[in-house]
Amino acid sequence: MTAAPVLLLLVLSACSGAAEPPPKDTRAPTVPTGVTATAGSATTVHVMWSAATDDRAVTGYAVYREGRKVKDLPATTLMTDVVGLTPATRHTFTVRARDAAGNASPPSPAVTATTLPANAEDRTPPTAPGALRATADGSRAATLRWTPARDDTRVTAYDVYQADTRVHTAPGTATTARVTGLRPGTAYAFTVRARDAAENSSPDSPRVELTTASAPGAPPNTAPGDLTTTAGKGEITLTWTPPDTGAPVTHHELHLNGRFTTTIVWGTTPPPGRATYTFPVQDPPGTRYTVTLRAQLPDGTWGDFSAPRVVVVR
Structure with missing residues (x-):
């Protein structure tokens, strides 16, 4: 009659131990390195840095000018323009990394940049590099x-x-x-x-x-090649070379500005050599699109993206 309460106490003790909360994150990210500041005009400075590290994950960066925060940025962003500055003025910048728990790194070493003198009358752009x-x-x-x-x-x-x-x-x-x-x-x-x-x-x-070079052990590149874009009135035409996958490529995904738009499908055997696809656009003239393609591989997965192309609606 006395064994049951003892057994119940052991079970409760085991459950209580399993429910312990994870240890609190108190470790701050490392200090961002390689910080540079370059004056791009009379009112802007371009600040760049290398990624910090964290025992869990860096979630963002804060950019400071003269010790005051001027930008909050996501972890994927490693550069920014600080705007609205006074011409011909020296400024000091630092960068701090933060994690999901709110831990912030110490400030990076300070860097300086002097904005350029104002020249409001200059309306002539440089030549192209x-x-x-x-x-x-x-x-x-x-x-x-x-x-x-x-x-x-x-x-x-x-x-x-x-x-x-x-x-x-x-x-x-x-x-x-x-x-x-x-x-x-x-x-x-x-x-x-x-x-x-x-x-x-x-x-x-x-x-x-x-x-870029493939990662060690990665399969061969499967991106469509030699993508070209031609803008007509109300339409865009793409031409490319499908990747060599060892089997006919019957499906391609079209992405515009980084977003999936449509799947290009050949109902029968695709044509040999280069492929062509024309699609309508309704945006006003001057609208810019960034176009990428990827092919469906014989195993049903999607391959690598083509090099992007920028096309302007006519």
Whole structure:
């Protein structure tokens, strides 16, 4: 008659131990490194940094000017423009990382930049940078090189674009830039624009493409190749080379501006050689699209994305 209460007490003790809450996260992320600040105009400074680390995960960054927070950014963002500054003024910047528990790293070492003198009368943009070349640095970085642009005053910055998104800013004296944070075995397309102190931007440089090295043990790249885009009145035509998968490729996914749009399906055996697809658009002339494709592989999974293309509606 006395055994049952003892057994019940043991069961309750075991349940109580299993319900213990996880230990509280009190460890702050590491300090962001490689912080740089570059004046891009009379009123803007471009701040960049390398990713911090955390025992769980970094969830965001805060950028400070003269000790006051001016930007909160997600963990995926490693650069920002601080705007609305006073011309010809020296500013000091630091960056702190934070995690989900609210722990913040110490401030990074301070960096300084002096905004350029104002020149409101300058309305002439620089010429486009020339001879853009790109080299993959392993699987997660690339180095770009170009010839200098010209301007009636002077070039103050070069902006690197991946498809239609700015991913890096270099000083106006630079002719190289290293882009990090890329994915292994992925096709990329880059252009560069020059900018002056009045925020006039040049046309795009010629586009350059590269594919980063695959991760060790990864399967061969399966991206559609040589994608071209042509804008007609109310329509866009795509032409590409399907990947060699060992079997006919009957399905492709079309993505516009990073979002799935439609699946291109051939009801019978797809045509040999290059494929072509035309689709209607209803946006006004001047609308820009970033286009990517990927193919369905014989095992039913989706392959790698093509290098992106930017097309402007006519």
